[in-house]
Amino acid sequence: MTKISLAALVVMVALIGVAAAVPESGDGGRVCPSGCVSWFDGCNNCFCNEDGSLGGCTRKFCPPGTEEPPRCRKWAEPERLCPVGCLQWFDGCNWCQCSEDGTLGACTLRLCPPGTEEPPKCLRWATTTTPGPGPGPPPEEDLE
Template identity: 35%
Template sequence: MRTSMSLLCATVLLAAIISTASGRPKKCEPGETHMEDCNICKCNNDGTSFACTRRGCPPKQEGGKNLERHTRATTKQVCVPDSSFLDEQKCNTCKCNKEGTAAACTLKLCL
């Protein structure tokens, strides 16, 4: 009887050690996903935490609805559409977009 009681205590102690040795308690099922605002969160392989994307979500109004974004129609032309040109320092090459509203330039160090 004493041996059985000792064996039972040892088993309970071992089970307690194993459950705490695994670290943090399980919070989710591995691979489980959910949304937080506009970001996707996925449970890690041991089920202890989620990893989430870090997208910049649109601002929300009171009540949780997304605000609508309105853009002003601008027709300000800054360059000739689809053209290439040199920047002001005559060092970097720039390419104008199809609308003529913006340009992308190389970023060479100009002396």
């Protein structure tokens, strides 16, 4: 067998393996249920795109008879919002930055064991005054 034929055979086998690893669906390509972000196909773990298609999966070898029922391993968390006017939010475990319209920004990612959460609260509210150089009165030379 020539080197070119051998290389073509290897490529075909690799493509067949990739095609076999992606489950078929009768819902226009949707494999993950709506709201699922991490899917277990019975053997491998996958992440889900917003449209329900698979974004990528592990490629663990799964001997026949070892598969488990497929299921969603992680559902999308509901969108968290800050109270309008709150600039820094504490959700009971993590601190988040917020815009004045209540849109949640970046948050810390602390692991919060069950039972350690505190009541959520706003740590810093927006003010209606024009921002100045900082807290406190202006320097004395500006008072003249």
